[in-house]
Amino acid sequence: MQTVDYIVHNAKEIITLKGDNKARSGKAMNELSIMKNSAMAIKDGIIINIDNTDTIKQNYLPLQWIDAENTIICPGFVDPHTHPVFVHTRENEFEMRLQGKSYVEISKAGGGILSSINAVREADEDYLFELAYNRINRMIECGTTAIEAKSGYGLSTESELKMLKVIKKLQEFMPIEIVSTFMGAHEFPLEYRNNRQAYIDLLINEMMPEVKRQNLAEYVDIFTEAHVYNIEESRKILLKAKELGFKIRMHADEIEAIGGAELAAEMGAVSADHLGACSDEGIKAMRDAGVIATLLPGTLFSLRSKSYARAKDMISAGLPVAIASDYNPGSCNLDSMQFAMTLSCLQMGMTPAEALTAATFNAACAIERQDFFGSLEKDKNADFVMLDIPSIAFIPYHFGSNNVSKVYKLGELIFSRD
Ligand SMILES: [Zn+2]
Missing domain, CATH: 2.30.40.10 (Urease, subunit C, domain 1)
Structure with a gap:
């Protein structure tokens, strides 16, 4: 015995x-x-x-x-895509969207991602920690036992490092596993809007090397989309990230199929996420390269989208599908993987069993922790x-x-x- x-x-x-x-x-x-x-x-x-x-x-x-x-x-549920470190929630924008205001109008009224960036730059580490701590506790109440958490609301060397230090402290003090991702390429900060190349240089020459030196992140993520980082810019940043020894994840083909999925395959990304507009070629390229498709139906639901990622086509093509909450203050304030499962079934046609696999085992694969949990x-x-x-x-x-x-x-x- x-x-x-x-x-x-x-x-x-x-x-x-x-x-x-x-x-x-x-x-x-x-x-x-x-x-x-x-x-x-x-x-x-x-x-x-x-x-x-x-x-x-x-x-x-x-x-x-x-x-x-x-x-x-x-x-336990595994949530492989979250943005839990920020200051204020943005339910005022939720109301503006309901009144038919566009993304541009919301930005002009001081909303959007830039409002999160300004607030994070001004906040201190302890305050950010306390806010994120409470948010992650709500995820735990909904059954989540591991998450991936990204930076990306700082967009300056100092404030991105601050976010990653908050994530590091969360790793120490929270009872669940938290995987850290650097996402300085979440947007272009306002001060670089007319000089994108200078911000890319900052990412490549200063931010990523410093994050690596301080060992604050396991992955580098990037928002590859027509209005954010195009394919050429993304490739350049990701090649440097790989050279520095980071593993890759991507926000890809969320709204438009610009070849983000194909780039994820080319880069050997662990996971490509969103994929609301992913092409057949993108699906095949990801499958052949062993990239996991992490789908975020909560975001499309929150944005009142009529179309969702083609989960069933991906699954039948042999591409493994994971799901995540995409918890963030702007497009998706969802902390429950159970509700992500509901949307996977109702909006993407997945079976409850497929949705559970996507929310547990495949999600663990999307953060490379399948040897330990999932x-x-x-x-x-x-x-x-x-x-x-x-x-x-x-x-x-x-x-x-x-x-x-x-x-x-x-x-x-x-x-x-x-
Ligand atoms: Zn995201």
């Missing part, structure tokens, strides 16, 4: 997502590897075994029993949620409230509804 910290028993089902340890597409996204009459033995935050309850009881001696009370257990398997982290629901389809079906009753990260209870 091996002694373990605890055994979780009496679950209605354990949705393990056990399978190949690489990003899934096609039929594999519907295979959830559901176990009934099963229990999990957990020690030091790691899953020692998941098996038939009798087998677990025969082989392991727990210090404690945890009764799952007939809930469904699934892996599925519930022997030797992986005990990162899981308990849901008081009849079946997994209930998550996207029952939207607008939280279906998660308990959240565990590395074996520790980090949220309980009661």
Whole structure:
């Protein structure tokens, strides 16, 4: 008998997502590897075994029993695309959009991304930390046990470093895994609008080398879109990022197919995100290069878009799809991966099983953490949620409230509804 910290028993089902340890597409996204009459033995935050309850009881001696009370257990949600560090929320712009005001009109009224940039430049690190801390706590309440977090509301060397230091402090103080991304190429700051090349030079010669020197980010991300960074500018910045040893993620083909997906393939990006207008060629190029498509249906929903990324075409073409919240103050103030699943089903036609795979295992692949979490398997982290629901389809079906009753990260209870 091996002694373990605890055994979780009496679950209605354990949705393990056990399978190949690489990003899934096609039929594999519907295979959830559901176990009934099963229990999990957990020690030091790691899953020692998941098996038939009798087998677990025969082989392991727990210090404690945890009764799952007939809930469904699934892996903690992984949110591979968030912008949680900023000062003020921008619900005033939400109202302006409803009145039919355009992006340009909102910008002229002092809104848009530039208002977030001005506020971040003026804020101190502790204040930014406190705000982001509270936002990430709400994500945890919704079952998220790992996120990717970007800079990109500073757009000067000093304020981008400040944002990344806030993310570093969040990594230390929050109970979930936070993966850090430098996104100085989120926009062109106002003072460089008439001299884009000078800002690109600043990114290349000063900001990225300094971020690397201080080891503040694992990835570099860029907003590749007709009105932001074009393909040539993006290629130049990303080549330098790679040379410095950063891994690549991209905001690509959100509104227009300008070849962002193809560039993601060329650069060997880990993930290309948005892809609302991605072409067939882009889908094939990403699939062949092993890039993950991270789709953000919350953003298109919030912007009242009529068209969404072609998730089903991507999945059937063999391109693995992940989903994320895109939590940010402007286009998408969404902290629940459960609602991202709802939109994936209702607006992109994904099955509940595909949406769950996209929100857990494939999302872990999109931040290269699939060896540690995203599925519930022997030797992986005990990162899981308990849901008081009849079946997994209930998550996207029952939207607008939280279906998660308990959240565990590395074996520790980090949220309980009661
Ligand atoms: Zn984004």
